Amino acid sequence: MLPAVENESCFAYLKRCTAIYPDVWMMQHFGVRYRKSEMFRDIDALSAYFQNELGLRRGDVYTVFMTTTVQGILTFYALSQIGVIANIVHPLMSTAFLKETLADVNAKGVMILDILSKDHVKTINESGLPCVVCSSSDYAEGIKKYGTMAGETIAKAVFPKFKNATPYRDIIRSQGTFTPVENNADDTAVYLNGGGTTGKSKTIKLTHRAINELVQRVSDLDEIHDPGEEAEIIVLPMFHCFGLCVAIHMALCNSARIIPMMQFDARIFNRLCKQNLVIGYGGIPLMFQKLMREKHFEGPWLNNVRLMFCGGDDCSDVFLDTFNGYFEKWGAVGRLRQGYGLTEIGSVCCTNSNTDYRPGSIGKALRGVTVQIWDDDHKELPNGEIGEIVVSGPTIMEGYYTPDGPEDLGLYTDENGVKWVLSGDLGYRDDDGYFFFSGRKKRMIIISGYNVYPSDIEKKLSELPQIKDVCAVQGWQNERSIVRLFVSLKQSVDEEAFRETICKMCLENFSKFYVPREIIFLKELPQTPLMKVDFMQLTQRKPEDPVYPQK
Numbered sequence: 001m002l003p004a005v006e007n008e009s010c011f012a013y014l015k016r017c018t019a020i021y022p023d024v025w026m027m028q029h030f031g032v033r034y035r036k037s038e039m040f041r042d043i044d045a046l047s048a049y050f051q052n053e054l055g056l057r058r059g060d061v062y063t064v065f066m067t068t069t070v071q072g073i074l075t076f077y078a079l080s081q082i083g084v085i086a087n088i089v090h091p092l093m094s095t096a097f098l099k100e101t102l103a104d105v106n107a108k109g110v111m112i113l114d115i116l117s118k119d120h121v122k123t124i125n126e127s128g129l130p131c132v133v134c135s136s137s138d139y140a141e142g143i144k145k146y147g148t149m150a151g152e153t154i155a156k157a158v159f160p161k162f163k164n165a166t167p168y169r170d171i172i173r174s175q176g177t178f179t180p181v182e183n184n185a186d187d188t189a190v191y192l193n194g195g196g197t198t199g200k201s202k203t204i205k206l207t208h209r210a211i212n213e214l215v216q217r218v219s220d221l222d223e224i225h226d227p228g229e230e231a232e233i234i235v236l237p238m239f240h241c242f243g244l245c246v247a248i249h250m251a252l253c254n255s256a257r258i259i260p261m262m263q264f265d266a267r268i269f270n271r272l273c274k275q276n277l278v279i280g281y282g283g284i285p286l287m288f289q290k291l292m293r294e295k296h297f298e299g300p301w302l303n304n305v306r307l308m309f310c311g312g313d314d315c316s317d318v319f320l321d322t323f324n325g326y327f328e329k330w331g332a333v334g335r336l337r338q339g340y341g342l343t344e345i346g347s348v349c350c351t352n353s354n355t356d357y358r359p360g361s362i363g364k365a366l367r368g369v370t371v372q373i374w375d376d377d378h379k380e381l382p383n384g385e386i387g388e389i390v391v392s393g394p395t396i397m398e399g400y401y402t403p404d405g406p407e408d409l410g411l412y413t414d415e416n417g418v419k420w421v422l423s424g425d426l427g428y429r430d431d432d433g434y435f436f437f438s439g440r441k442k443r444m445i446i447i448s449g450y451n452v453y454p455s456d457i458e459k460k461l462s463e464l465p466q467i468k469d470v471c472a473v474q475g476w477q478n479e480r481s482i483v484r485l486f487v488s489l490k491q492s493v494d495e496e497a498f499r500e501t502i503c504k505m506c507l508e509n510f511s512k513f514y515v516p517r518e519i520i521f522l523k524e525l526p527q528t529p530l531m532k533v534d535f536m537q538l539t540q541r542k543p544e545d546p547v548y549p550q551k
Contacts, residue, residue: 001216001219001220001223002216002219002254003016003017003255004216004218004272005185005209005212005213006185007183007184007185007186007209008182008183008185008208008212009080009083009180009181009185009189009208010076010211010212010249011043011078011081012081012180012182012210013208013212013215013253014077014249014252015332017034017254018253018255021036021228021255023035023036023037023085024036024227024229024255024257025228025257026039026255026256026257026258027070027073027258027259027260028068028231028257028258028259028276029139029260030136030139030140032139032140032245033257034070035228036228036255039074041171041172042074042341043074043077043081043358044077044078044081044175045172045173045176046074046075046176047079047178047180048174048176048177048178049166049171049174049176050062050079050082050084050109051178052176052177053166054130056079056084056086056107056108058181059083059085059087059187059188060084060085060108061084061087061105061106061107061191062075062084062085062086062087062107062108062109062110062111063087063088063089063098063101063102063105063107063109063110063111063209064086064110064111065089065091065098065110065111065112065113065116065120065135066111066112066113066239067091067113067262067263068234068235068236068238068243068248068260069113069134069136069260069262070138070139070260071111071113071134071138072088072134072169072238073238073248073258075132076088076244076264079477080189080208081178081180081181082178082179082181083187084108085105085188085189085190085191086189086190086191087101087105087107088191088192088238089101089192089193090237090239090450091112091116092116092255092512093193093511094507094508094509094511095119095120095122095123096508096509097509097510098110098124099126101193101203102123102127102129104203104401104403105128105191105203105401106428107129107464108129108130109129109130110124110132111126111131111132111133111168111334112124112131112132112133112134113133113134113135114133114134114136114158114159115485117133117158117484118158121158125162125163125164126163128164128187129164130164130166131164131165131166132165132166132167132168132482133158133159133165133167133168135167135169136167136262138168138169138172138332139187145472149320163318169405172180180223180547183481185208185209185212186207186208186209187206187207187208188205188206188207189206189210189211190205190244191203191204191208191248191401192204192206192240192244192285192343193229193239194241194342194343194344194451202243202400202401202410203400203401204343204344204400204401204410205398205399205400205401205508206241206245206343206346206398207398210240210394210395210396210397210398211244211245211249213346213368213393213395214245214346214347214348214366214395215245215246215253217254217367217369217395218246218250218348218351218366219250219349220305220366221353221354222279222280222306222354223254224279226257226277227254227255228254228255228257229257229277230256230257230304230389231254231258231259231276231277231278232251232257232258232259232278232279232280232281233259233269233272233273233278233281234247234248234251234260234261234448235247235261235269235282235283236282236283236284240449241341241342241343241346241347242309242311242341242348243282243516244347245346245347246282246309246347246348247282247457248260249498251280254415256279256280257276259272259276266287266290266291266293267294270291270294270296270297271302273304274296274301277304278301278304278305279304279305279334280306280308280309280334281305281307282309282310283308283310283449284310284311284446284448285315285319286449286480287449288291288310288315288336288446289319292322292323292326297326297510298326298329298330300330300332302326302327302329302332302379303330303331303332304332305327305332305333306332306333306334307334308334309337309339309348309351310336310337310338310386311338311341311348314401315336317360319392319397320359321338323336324336333354334354335357335362335500337354337418338351338352338361338363339351339352339356339362339363340362340389340427340435340437341393342421343397344391344397344421344423345369345393345395345396345397345423346397348366349365349366349369349371349391349393350364350366350369350371350435351363351366352364358430358432358434359433360436361434361436362434362436363435364434364435365433365435366393366395367423368393368394369391369392369393369394369395370392370393370404371391371481372390372391372429372431373386373387373389373429373435373510374387374388374390374428374441374472375387375388378412378414382429383428383429383430383431384428384429384430384431385427386426386427387426387427387428388422388424388426388441389390389420389423389426389427389435389437390412390420390422390423390427391421391423392418392419392420392421396420397410397421398409399411408409414465419539423441424440424441424442425438425440425441425442426438431477432500437540443455443473443535445473445474445481445483446481447481447482447483447513448481448513450511450513451472452513452514453484453537454471454472454473454483456470456517457472457483457485457506457510457514458471460468460505460506460509460510461485461502461505462488464501464502465490466487466491466498467489467490468488468489468490469487469488469533470485470486470487470488470529471485471486471525471538472484472485472516473485473535473538473539473540474539474541475517475518475540475547476542476543476545477518479543482516482517482518483513483514483515483516483517484519484520484538484547485502485516485518485519485520486515486520486525486548487519487520487521487522488521488522488524488525489521495521499519502516502519503515503516503519522549525538526538526548
């Protein structure tokens with residue numbers, strides 16, 4: 001069990017948690033391992049650069065526009081150490097979104113990966129902000145495998161295009177002094193982009209204390225037996241709250257060796273499991289489905305696994321039984337268990353465990369976290385009745401970011417002064433304290449663990465003069481979640497050409513997950529009695545449900 005949280009940053013807590021262990025392996029990149037001392041050395045070098053060269057001070061904001069990489073992880077801790085807020089942004093978001101977020105949060109700089117920078121050079125140059133450019137070869141110099149030499153070639157081609165850029169590798173080679181910030185547990189540690197409980201994209205503020213308290217509680221589920229040797233594969237992205245707080249921060253605080261994957265690949269994942277003492281990983285249902293379909297998925301290496309988390313969407317009981325059957329066959333303690341959470345509550349508030357499990361449930365509340373079921377009048381419902389899932393405790397967000405608005409925007413304060421996150425999701429609790437998820441009160445589509453907000457799509461596409469009504473809804477295609485778009489038109493168009501126009505517009509303004517996989521043209525979209533588009537009628541909730549209109 002990790003030590004109690006004190007008035008400290010995420011990095012200070014990491015340092016204190018790992019102080020009891022020797023100089024163990026803490027990270028692995030392209031097969032190369034790095035020790036705790038090497039990791040802390042590079043974090044210090046980054047802190048010195050940000051404080052001395054960029055002049056960043058406590059409360060400033062720095063944007064990390066990265067996949068899950070060693071560089072991005074160490075930068076989060078370096079910023080934490082000097083009291084700077086890490087604005088972690090999905091690297092596949094559009095350049096328009098990057099421009100908007102840099103301005104909105106008043107970022108003082110940006111970090112980007114060279115292979116993903118092509119479309120963003122102009123935006124970053126126009127911002128006038130200093131930029132740190134990372135390469136996949138930063139932590140794999142001299143290794144002529146896995147495309148690292150190609151990575152160096154890309155870096156040399158990309159770097160000159162930036163007006164005010166510094167190579168990451170130059171920063172970690174330098175040494176400098178800096179002044180860490182102390183007693184800042186209640187400062188904002190990170191901005192994460194999320195949906196908000198209203199379904200509209202918002203920036204969520206999490207404090208150092210909230211993140212550390214979450215990690216301390218989730219660590220109740222398991223401990224590392226062999227620090228530095230036991231490993232966890234990190235496939236959830238660091239811009240994802242669970243990826244940052246649990247998959248990365250909890251693993252490192254427990255002195256596990258983390259193996260970040262920039263992009264999930266089931267074949268490589270299984271190979272890493274065979275080559276390393278992998279005891280845990282977290283992911284979304286689709287990831288685990290792909291793993292199970294791999295030809296060489298099962299084997300004696302499954303016996304090592306003790307800790308598996310699954311979230312982002314529901315798993316069927318049939319799938320869980322089949323998947324867990326492989327681990328049971330090889331004598332593993334670990335089972336794939338479902339939990340529940342939101343970025344607004346630090347990523348997770350309740351979960352099943354290997355020893356405390358109820359089929360079909362999302363588990364029990366974490367220690368010290370209060371989960372209740374409320375009616376529309378904010379009153380707690382009896383066990384068994386479906387209502388809104390609400391959460392309170394030390395792990396919840398400060399609120400949504402607003403330049404001039406209230407600090408706790410997005411939180412509900414009850415008559416006793418207790419702050420709650422109203423999830424917008426429906427569920428119920430049984431008499432034994434297990435919670436069950438019943439559905440989404442808000443309109444949100446989850447694709448590969450990424451939240452897609454239909455209102456964003458509809459608002460943007462409504463700008464097209466040919467469109468009369470448009471509605472984006474949950475759909476299914478070959479058992480995969482998709483965006484299905486229904487459109488009625490004001491005038492006749494070439495439908496195939498107009499489909500391309502719609503997809504291009506979505507891709508230019510959002511991430512690839514927002515692009516509709518199916519576009520259905522109707523003369524009129526169904527309407528509610530209040531003359532609004534009836535999105536409920538258009539939504540395909542489960543793969544087996546019919547697609548509107550039924551034939």
